[in-house]
Amino acid sequence: MKTNEQSEPVDLKRYEHFTLRIFYLFTAGFLFYxxxxxxxxxxxxxxxxxxxxxxxxxxxxxxLMTASLSSIKILxxxxxxxxxxxxxxxxxxxxxxxxIQYTGVYRxxxxxxxxxxxxxxxxxxxxxxxxxxxxxxxxFTVDVDYVxxxxxxxxxxxxxxxxxxxxxFTPFAYFGLxxxxxxxxxxxxxxILILYCKSPSEIRPLVLIPFFAGVDLAINxxxxxxxxxxxxxxxxxxxxxxxxxxxxxxxxxLASAVKxxxxxxxxxxxxxxxxxxxxxxxxxxxxxxxFTTSTIVGFLLPNIIFILKDPKSWLSDVTTPFSGQLIVISxxxxxxxxxxYVPLSNNFYFFFAxxxxxxxxxxxxxxxxxxxxxxxxxxxxxxxxSPRGLQNYFIxxxxxxxxxxxxxxxxxxxxxxx
Amino acid sequence: MNTVNRRRLTYITLxxxxxxxxxxxxxxxxxxxxxxxxxxxxxxYFTKDPQTGMQRPFxxxxxxxxxxxxxxxxxxxxxxxNECLGLHLYQDGANDTYAWANIHVKQAIRGSDVSKxxxxxxxxxxxxxxxxxxxxxxxxxxNIFGLEVNDGAHIIWFIFSDSAxxxxxxxxxxxxxxxxxxxxxxxxxLDIAKEYAKAGWEEPSDLxxxxxxxxxxxxxxxxxxxxxxxxxYAGQ
Numbered sequence: 001m002k003t004n005e006q007s008e009p010v011d012l013k014r015y016e017h018f019t020l021r022i023f024y025l026f027t028a029g030f031l032f033y034x035x036x037x038x039x040x041x042x043x044x045x046x047x048x049x050x051x052x053x054x055x056x057x058x059x060x061x062x063x064l065m066t067a068s069l070s071s072i073k074i075l076x077x078x079x080x081x082x083x084x085x086x087x088x089x090x091x092x093x094x095x096x097x098x099x100i101q102y103t104g105v106y107r108x109x110x111x112x113x114x115x116x117x118x119x120x121x122x123x124x125x126x127x128x129x130x131x132x133x134x135x136x137x138x139x140f141t142v143d144v145d146y147v148x149x150x151x152x153x154x155x156x157x158x159x160x161x162x163x164x165x166x167x168x169f170t171p172f173a174y175f176g177l178x179x180x181x182x183x184x185x186x187x188x189x190x191x192i193l194i195l196y197c198k199s200p201s202e203i204r205p206l207v208l209i210p211f212f213a214g215v216d217l218a219i220n221x222x223x224x225x226x227x228x229x230x231x232x233x234x235x236x237x238x239x240x241x242x243x244x245x246x247x248x249x250x251x252x253x254l255a256s257a258v259k260x261x262x263x264x265x266x267x268x269x270x271x272x273x274x275x276x277x278x279x280x281x282x283x284x285x286x287x288x289x290x291f292t293t294s295t296i297v298g299f300l301l302p303n304i305i306f307i308l309k310d311p312k313s314w315l316s317d318v319t320t321p322f323s324g325q326l327i328v329i330s331x332x333x334x335x336x337x338x339x340x341y342v343p344l345s346n347n348f349y350f351f352f353a354x355x356x357x358x359x360x361x362x363x364x365x366x367x368x369x370x371x372x373x374x375x376x377x378x379x380x381x382x383x384x385x386s387p388r389g390l391q392n393y394f395i396x397x398x399x400x401x402x403x404x405x406x407x408x409x410x411x412x413x414x415x416x417x418x
Numbered sequence: 419m420n421t422v423n424r425r426r427l428t429y430i431t432l433x434x435x436x437x438x439x440x441x442x443x444x445x446x447x448x449x450x451x452x453x454x455x456x457x458x459x460x461x462x463y464f465t466k467d468p469q470t471g472m473q474r475p476f477x478x479x480x481x482x483x484x485x486x487x488x489x490x491x492x493x494x495x496x497x498x499x500n501e502c503l504g505l506h507l508y509q510d511g512a513n514d515t516y517a518w519a520n521i522h523v524k525q526a527i528r529g530s531d532v533s534k535x536x537x538x539x540x541x542x543x544x545x546x547x548x549x550x551x552x553x554x555x556x557x558x559x560x561n562i563f564g565l566e567v568n569d570g571a572h573i574i575w576f577i578f579s580d581s582a583x584x585x586x587x588x589x590x591x592x593x594x595x596x597x598x599x600x601x602x603x604x605x606x607x608l609d610i611a612k613e614y615a616k617a618g619w620e621e622p623s624d625l626x627x628x629x630x631x632x633x634x635x636x637x638x639x640x641x642x643x644x645x646x647x648x649x650x651y652a653g654q
Contacts, residue, residue, distance in 0.1 A: 137463040137476075144465060144476055152650070153454030155462045155476070327453070343450030344443070351442050359435050366424050 016202040017072050020079060023205030024068035027082035030212050031061035034089045034219070042096045050100065053092040060085045079205075083196060086208065087189060090218055097223035098181050105141050109148055109156065111225035112140040115180045117159050118169035128159045128166065129306055130313025146225075149327040151346075160320035164257035164302040168230050184222050187229040191236055191399050198240060199406050200413075207406060210398055217395045228396040231258035234298075238269075239376060239403035243278040245291035252291075253298020260321055261393060264357065264379045266295070268364055272375060275368040321388070332389020346387045353386035373404040455535050456525060456627065459542075459648040461503035464494055474523070475503055481522045483632075485514030490521045490631075495644060497545055498603060502646035505563075505631035511638025520632025522566070528624045536611035536621060539651040545603050545644035550579040550595055551637055557586055559593060561633040563643035567610055569622030574613050575630075578606065585616075592617045603646075 035057030042050030064082060067074055098104065106112045116136035117128035134157035137147065148156040159166070168187075169180050177183070192208065199207045212218045222229065237251035252269065255262040273279055273287050300307075307314050320326070328334050334349045336342040360378055364371050380394040419427070463476035474480040474492055482490050487510040495504035509519040527535050544564075551560045564577040574592045583597040592613055598604045614621060631643045 134462045138465075141465075142463075147463065147476065149454065149457065151454060153457040153459050155458055155460070157462055337450055343448050345446040345449040347449075348442055348446035352439060355435055355438060359431060362431050363428070366419070366428060 012202055016205075017075070019203070019205040020072075020075050021068045023082050023209070024064045024075065026209055026212070027085050028061045028064035028068065031057050031064065031085055031089050034093045034215070035061060038093055038096045041101045043100055047100055050096055053096070057089055057092060060088070082205075083192075083208070086212060087192065090188070091185065093215075093219045094181065094185055094223045097220065098179065102143070102223070104179060105143055106225050107143045108146045108225040109137060109142050110161070111180060111227060112136040112142045113157070113159050114161065114166050114227065115140065115169055115173065117166040118173040118180075121166060122170050122173055127306060127309045127313070129317045130158075130310050132157050133159060151327055156320070156326065158317050158320065160317050161259055162257045162299070162303055162318055163306045163314075164254060165227065165230060165259065167302050168258070180227075181222060181225060184225075184227050184229050187233045188218075188222055191229060191233050194233075194236060194240075195399060195402055195406070198403075200410065203406065203409060207402060210402055214395065216391065217398055221392060221395070226392050228259065228261075228392050231255045231262055232396050232399055234258070235262055235400050236403045239400050240407065242269075242272065242276075242407070245273060245287045246294050249291040249294030250298040253295040253300075254302075256295070257299045257302045260318070261379055261383070264382055265375065267361055268375045268378055271361070271365055271368070272372070275365070276372065326388060328387045330387065330389040331391050331394075332384040332386060334387050334389065349385060349387040353382050356385050357382050373408050376400045376404045453531075455527060455531055455538065455650050455652075456648050459650070460646065461494070464492075478523050478525060481524070483516055483518055483520050483522075485510065485512055485516065485519055485635075487512060488514070488519035490519065492521065492523060497644050500543070500603060500646055502543075502545065502644045503629070505629065505643050505645075507631050507633060507641040509633040509635065509638045509641070511635050513635060517634045517636075518632050519634075520562070520630060522628045522630055524626045524628040526624065526626055532622055532625055534652060535625075535627070535650070536614065537652070540608045540610065540648065541605060541651075542648040543603050543605055543646045544578050544598065545646075546578045546580070546598055546600055547642050547644075548579065548600070550577050550581040553636075557588065557593075559634075560637045561641065563631050563641070564629075565608065566628040566630045567613075567625055568628060569625040571622070572614075572617065572619050574610065574617075576606075576608055578604070587617060 035054050038050060038057065039054045042054070044050050044054070060081070064085060067078060067081075106115075113128075113133045113136050116133055116139060120126045120128055134155065136142075137155075137157070150156060169183055172180065172183050192211065195207055195211070196204060232255075234251040234255040238248045238255060241247040241251065248269070252262065252265070256266075269291065270288055273291055274284055279287050303314070328338055328346060328349075330338055333352070334344075337344045337349075360381065364375065364378075376397060380397050383389050383393040457477040458475055461475040461478070464473045465476050466472070467474045467480055470480065470482060472480065472482075472491055475494075480492055484490055488508055490505075490507045493504050493506070495502055497504070503523070505521050505523065507519060507521055546563050548561065548563065550562070552558060553560065559575070559577070562575060562577050563579065564575060567574040567576075572590045572592070574594065577593060577595045578598045579595070580597060580600045581595060583595060585592070585594045587593070594613060596606060598606070611621070629645055631641055633639065633641055
């Protein structure tokens with residue numbers, strides 16, 4: 001008669017093999033889809049490199065589909081192939097969309113402004129804050145559908161992000177990189193590899209599936225010039241090292257120094273440190289102080305030069321998203337106003353989002369044990385009620401939620417972080 | 419905190435939240451911020467017009483009526499230290515198919531936005547460089563720099579130059595000339611609804627808001643005029 005101790009590893013192995021087969025098949029499906037899309041949009045008559053990419057994509061997809069139904073020996077032998085295939089098809093599709101479909105043109109004004117600001121900061125050492133960067137729209141021939149408007153119809157032409165956003169691009173601008181999408185892509189690769197490598201082997205095949213479940217997150221938004229992976233990378237480090245106030249604080253400060261979205265998490269993280277069992281036995285006040293100090297250091301390090309140069313312009317530009325100076329455009333609740341059905345002012349949605357923020361703050365504290373890991377989804381929840389609830393405000397939290405699930409899994413099985 | 423107190427606090431905060439959001443909803447209902455009537459009013463971001471192959475400010479449509487040897491173009495200019503939209507025209511004076519050579523830079527206003535525009539204060543900075551001239555007998559204009567409001571059935575020309583102020587109407591064409599000094603920036607306010615009322619025309623359902631620079635063969639030569647920053651303050 002088998003005891004529980006004896007049967008558990010057998011079950012775990014069986015489960016691991018099953019998830020590996022699913023991962024092979026999922027990757028095959030994703031490759032079929034993306035290779036077909038590249039075949040459609042890649043203008044294969046004039047782009048022989050797309051033909052090569054399609055042939056490789058389909059070959060890998062066929063191999064993975066066949067391998068998913070082969071012996072476990074073959075599966076184990078090639079278990080790194082699905083990861084390589086996903087990265088390969090991701091880069092192929094980004095190339096086809098960015099260079100062939102969009103002909104290298106920047107799709108968003110934010111990418112153009114940040115790229116231009118990084119060049120100006122580098123060469124004439126010129127402070128981009130407080131200046132009109134409209135020339136960047138022409139330099140990078142930004143797609144007209146993705147230019148941000150103000151309520152008076154004027155175009156947003158200032159740099160409205162904290163400084164690390166442009167500093168990440170600076171070394172690449174120095175070496176003459178013409179398309180900063182590839183920098184965002186490098187960050188995406190780093191996120192995928194960290195997620196994959198830091199997950200226990202038995203859940204590793206499953207952990208990337210939510211990331212690749214939608215092509216917006218995996219491909220389209222990077223090809224379409226959204227830079228959000230720049231803050232997601234430091235924030236996944238925060239999520240992985242949430243038990244270490246120094247590393248968590250520093251990485252959180254860096255994430256907040258790229259974009260404003262992570263700022264929402266700060267009070268929730270303080271509650272987390274105060275209430276979490278990971279800090280049991282430690283001096284909580286000291287941990288909170290360490291976290292707060294390292295957050296401030298992480299945030300100020302890249303920003304301080306710009307703040308000292310012109311504090312008023314820096315503050316005015318960085319707080320643009322909160323000053324109501326952007327037009328209502330949203331996939332969130334304010335869609336009902338945007339579409340003309342329910343006429344409500346910007347203030348209502350702003351007030352709604354702030355109320356949700358405080359409500360969540362109270363409930364997070366009240367129901368901490370139940371909501372402990374839900375913290376990472378809160379920015380999406382809050383911003384969905386705001387005047388500008390955009391798709392990227394939601395989907396870029398998926399990698400961070402994945403980290404939380406992995407951390408939760410490890411904690412519930414008593415495994416140490418690798 | 420024990421379960422009972424926690425539950426009480428949950429209900430109290432939830433009720434408070436619903437009350438606050440409810441009050442906020444009714445306070446803000448009907449105060450929707452409208453989509454701007456005029457887009458890109460500061461003429462930022464010049465893009466290539468696929469139809470003409472020339473530059474135009476983003477979200478504005480540019481059309482040219484030119485004879486074989488006339489010429490015209492738009493560009494971003496800096497005039498008296500101010501970045502602006504420059505309309506540049508050359509009328510050769512030849513007997514072309516059309517008497518006019520002109521440049522239109524326009525945006526279409528449709529539906530309920532038309533009535534909003536008519537009830538709004540429309541102001542802009544303008545820099546005229548030439549005098550308005552018209553036929554002495556027929557009063558038909560021979561050149562123009564200003565704004566055209568065109569609803570398909572009626573046209574209003576708001577003309578700005580150093581000539582004498584006058585308003586008159588030629589059939590479905592109303593001409594409102596405002597005296598402004600040449601070669602300097604002036605801030606002007608328009609009341610489009612008032613001109614519609616004075617002309618006895620019904621308010622239209624669609625209209626084109628057109629920045630215009632033009633000259634007939636009667637007044638050959640080189641023309642330029644500049645616009646910057648249109649402000650539209652929505653009326654009640």
